[in-house]
Amino acid sequence: MVGGGQLARMTHEAGIPLGLRFKLLSETPQDSAAQVVGDVVVGDHRDLETLRAFARGCDVITFDHEHVPIEHLRALEADGVPVRPGPDALVHAQDKGVMRARLTELGVPAPRHRIVTDAADVAAFAAEVGGFPVILKTVRGGYDGKGVWFTRSEDDAEQPFLAGVPVLAEEKVDFVRELAANIVRSPHGQAVAYPVVESRQVDGVCDTVIAPAPGLSEELSGQAQQLALRIAAELGVVGHLAVELFETADGRILVNELAMRPHNSGHWTQDGAITSQFANHVRAVLDLPLGDPRPRAPWTVMCNVLGGDYPDMYAAYLHCMAHDPQLKIHMYGKDVKPGRKVGHVNTYGDDLADVLERARHAAGYLRGTITT
Numbered sequence: 001m002v003g004g005g006q007l008a009r010m011t012h013e014a015g016i017p018l019g020l021r022f023k024l025l026s027e028t029p030q031d032s033a034a035q036v037v038g039d040v041v042v043g044d045h046r047d048l049e050t051l052r053a054f055a056r057g058c059d060v061i062t063f064d065h066e067h068v069p070i071e072h073l074r075a076l077e078a079d080g081v082p083v084r085p086g087p088d089a090l091v092h093a094q095d096k097g098v099m100r101a102r103l104t105e106l107g108v109p110a111p112r113h114r115i116v117t118d119a120a121d122v123a124a125f126a127a128e129v130g131g132f133p134v135i136l137k138t139v140r141g142g143y144d145g146k147g148v149w150f151t152r153s154e155d156d157a158e159q160p161f162l163a164g165v166p167v168l169a170e171e172k173v174d175f176v177r178e179l180a181a182n183i184v185r186s187p188h189g190q191a192v193a194y195p196v197v198e199s200r201q202v203d204g205v206c207d208t209v210i211a212p213a214p215g216l217s218e219e220l221s222g223q224a225q226q227l228a229l230r231i232a233a234e235l236g237v238v239g240h241l242a243v244e245l246f247e248t249a250d251g252r253i254l255v256n257e258l259a260m261r262p263h264n265s266g267h268w269t270q271d272g273a274i275t276s277q278f279a280n281h282v283r284a285v286l287d288l289p290l291g292d293p294r295p296r297a298p299w300t301v302m303c304n305v306l307g308g309d310y311p312d313m314y315a316a317y318l319h320c321m322a323h324d325p326q327l328k329i330h331m332y333g334k335d336v337k338p339g340r341k342v343g344h345v346n347t348y349g350d351d352l353a354d355v356l357e358r359a360r361h362a363a364g365y366l367r368g369t370i371t372t
Contacts, residue, residue: 002045002054003064004031006332006341007278010270011064012037014278020286026055032332033064048072051127055081062239062285063261067141084187084238084285085260092235093260096168097139103255105235106234108227110255111246113170115139122157122169129171132156139166148204173254175246179213180265181228184240184290191232192280192293193225193275199244199265205341206264208359209302211272211295214352216247224253231258240281242266264304264344269293271328271346272300297348299355303363305343307336313366319329320362322343327362 001008004026012022012033025041026034034040043050045068055061060082073087092099100113112129116122116136126132136157138147150172151157157217160167178199185191195212212221228243242263244256266277275283275291285289313336320327324347331343343366347358364370 001025001033001062001064002051002068002131004028004033004037004040005064006032006334008064009036010069010267011062011262011278011281012329014276015282018160018282018288020282023058024052025051032334035333046072048075051076054077060285062281063090066090066260070094071219071227086236086238089235089237093258095139096137096257097166099258101170103231104264106231108231108255109252111135111170111173113168116167116169118161118240119154119157120152122167123154125169126284133172135172136171137168137170139168140161141165146204146260154275173246174249175254176249177213177247178256179216179224179245179247179253180209180263181224181243182240182263182266182277183225183228183232183243184268184277184284184293185229185232185237186284186290187287189233190290191229192275192290193229194266194269194277194293195295196221196224197265197268205304205339207304208356209265209268210356211268211300211302211350220247220251227253227255231255239278239284240266240301246361262369267330267344268300268302268346270330272296298344298350299352300348301352301355301359301361302344302346304341305331305345305363305366307334307338307342308368309338316366316368320365323365324358324362327358329362329366 002025015022023039024037027275041054051072055076062084070087070091073083076083076359097115116125126134133152136149136151149160164299179196180199181196182194197209197211198213200208230240240262242259242265246254246256262277262281269276272295274294280290328346334342336342345359345362347355
């Protein structure tokens with residue numbers, strides 16, 4: 001696995017029961033997964049020779065993130081190394097401009113959009129879609145609200161162009177909530193779909209995920225799952241695909257983003273599904289039969305634990321574990337910094353209000369924003 005973050009850490013954990021030998025390319029020995037994986041190569045994923053040396057002896061390569069240069073992945077494939085997902089698929093998660101162009105070809109519903117060249121071009125786009133505000137995104141490298149700007153005027157649109165990279169403009173969608181459809185697809189075309197979830201953001205960062213999305217009609221849920229399965233098949237995705245969606249007030253769904261790796265909106269599956277997103281990603285990458293994605297309980301809630309002012313969480317562990325013996329805590333081994341994702345909690349049960357309150361209490365207590 002290329003990338004040493006928490007996704008690699010949890011994917012490694014899912015591979016242990018299968019007896020896998022897991023090799024990791026990590027930027028530093030302190031990265032989340034590098035702390036727990038036995039076979040770690042420290043190196044730069046942007047360097048082709050480092051990638052080639054790492055790939056020797058690997059049966060298959062997969063990823064913790066989407067930032068490996070596409071030309072390097074093509075070189076690995078030319079060397080005979082299976083890369084999953086492959087570069088022809090992964091480019092749609094790396095480059096928002098490429099993604100929007102391809103999904104438009106496929107007739108996939110999305111916000112109105114186009115590549116813009118400067119602030120004046122942004123103003124022209126805004127006029128086309130009914131005026132400001134509009135959303136600006138760097139086509140590469142953005143995540144967790146980074147590389148995304150909410151612009152209210154032409155003057156407000158200058159900053160995204162300072163980096164000298166292409167910028168995508170999108171209309172601001174009047175949505176009622178954000179959803180995510182998570183699916184997993186294997187090389188021979190087997191695919192499974194998890195229940196569609198509601199994803200709640202705070203300051204551009206995922207805060208809470210509710211599975212399944214409360215009040216979502218069976219018809220719209222089925223549309224979202226079928227859309228995600230179709231996108232995966234059309235793009236040739238192998239492994240986990242998260243399709244982030246807007247649900248609009250008039251009952252439509254629009255595609256916001258794609259991620260071709262295990263995803264924050266699927267963390268609930270560790271404890272709430274028969275087979276987790278991590279286990280199914282491993283199965284797909286190795287072309288093993290996929291596991292059952294059905295939920296174990298009527299409701300599961302995931303809340304991210306963001307770093308606060310308390311670097312020592314031991315006392316908080318004692319409280320949370322005693323307060324809620326069914327609580328599942330997943331920490332990433334990261335240094336605690338304000339606002340940084342350092343873990344998540346999962347709760348599950350029959351009553352949504354109770355499950356949601358338990359998750360919020362635990363995440364808040366671990367962060368230090370709740371003290372009782």
